[in-house]
């Protein structure tokens with residue numbers, strides 16, 4: 024991918040790359056040896072064209088899509104720099120941990136850099152989290168390379184090659200130039216540093232490619248799993264993902280990629296998340312997510328649709344603050360309520376339109392989102408805008424006291440707010456326009472290879488205004504700066520529904536509890552409980568909080584009997600007038616807590632308001648005719 028220069032120049036007054044590393048120089052050669060991936064170590068050798076004199080080499084620090092300084096520099100090891108077989112000493116900058124300085128000897132035109140990336144074994148984190156198992160690996164290039172300070176990542180070229188364990192297959196957005204005879208090594212066509220960092224490789228022993236569309240641009244789901252059995256995506260799921268391709272086309276009206284590859288990892292021992300790229304996405308879920316319906320509902324409901332939406336919202340159109348010129352320049356997250364918030368909204372809507380979830384499951388997800396925001400008591404001190412600005416530290420925040428701290432609420436809360444914007448457009452235009460029209464206007468344009476068009480907050484308001492004249496700046500400012508308690512449910516109400524409560528968990532909540540191995544009784548007594556009894560968080564002001572229970576404690580017994588999900592639920596159900604006794608372990612000490620609660624079980628559900636038209640059903644209706652089955 025090459026970013027069109029005029030946009031960059033316009034947005035940042037960006038200066039041309041240093042003459043030292045101009046685009047017409049030979050590419051940096053990057054040879055990665057992943058044959059020891061199963062031992063959690065990757066080896067890299069770089070050959071970098073240079074001029075004699077002082078040189079600073081950088082490791083990418085600010086990673087696109089992760090919205091923070093998450094380059095795993097502590098896991099870069101074995102760094103050696105050489106020229107003509109002679110070692111060149113290096114020193115690290117004492118302030119910037121990602122910068123290495125050396126002096127290139129006279130007469131030297133290229134240096135060799137050797138380094139290893141130590142891939143974590145424990146799950147957790149994002150791309151720098153666990154990424155390799157005994158059977159598969161997701162390879163991100165950023166910790167396996169250095170680049171000369173001052174070079175322009177959009178023009179500096181890298182010719183990458185990769186060696187894999189014997190018998191492994193692979194997929195990536197990169198285009199192969201040649202493949203070794205055994206198929207275990209591949210050389211890719213040179214690409215810019217920006218594109219290389221944006222193009223991870225998924226590889227593994229158990230591998231399958233599901234073709235979603237063959238017409239240009241082609242769409243595929245490339246799957247690597249920890250077992251052959253886990254690859255069995257059924258025909259109904261395949262058909263839903265084909266629908267997703269058709270629905271994104273109908274929504275946006277143009278595509279900004281040459282092909283699109285979902286790189287789907289199925290493993291219980293890698294970090295679980297989705298990370299967007301322009302022509303691919305790195306989607307990692309539990310091993311049995313395709314073959315166990317509960318896990319599919321919990322882990323895959325809207326994951327692929329969310330990451331795919333990012334190809335338009337996040338990659339093609341990107342907030343100016345999330346598009347620094349270099350990987351060593353800080354990002355600003357203040358527009359993440361658009362980048363992530365609108366993607367969250369569209370990801371769930373597209374999951375419903377493509378039949379990845381049913382209309383009822385779509386409503387269950389909205390009910391859970393509204394209830395989650397209801398429980399976020401930190402909404403009384405921290406604005407939604409502040410969660411976006413603080414994204415770079417909030418992603419790593421712990422779960423304890425999470426409902427007082429607030430987390431990355433610019434996903435779930437913005438989901439509710441974009442629903443409200445959608446209903447407002449439909450109301451103001453008497454049903455002739457919707458947020459779909461905004462999406463087509465803002466993210467559509469002309470189809471073609473990857474490009475980036477940056478935007479500002481005012482660009483968003485202006486585009487919304489073109490669809491439905493309204494004081495959009497005021498609409499968003501009020502909501503982004505609000506400290507009002509209670510979830511913003513204006514969109515749900517305007518769509519003809521309201522947040523209600525049932526005495527049994529919804530299908531989607533059950534699936535989440537099963538997959539996450541937790542029991543969620545936040546909306547009755549104010550806690551959720553992990554499988555081992557530990558209490559990751561307590562909702563402030565809830566019955567549990569008032570009784571003195573805090574996060575980090577461990578539930579041992581309920582009304583004198585060893586705790587289990589059923590025992591806890593039965594006790595909550597039967598609290599008619601009786602107090603609930605919880606025996607709780609706090610470190611090495613046990614104590615009994617008496618909860619004053621008599622409200623029975625309480626789980627969120629949307630209830631229909633017959634006095635208003637049902638816009639949610641309209642929003643969830645497919646735009647595209649279903650593609651023919653293949």
Ligand SMILES: [Zn+2]
Nearest residue numbers: 329333363366
């Ligand atoms: Zn996202």
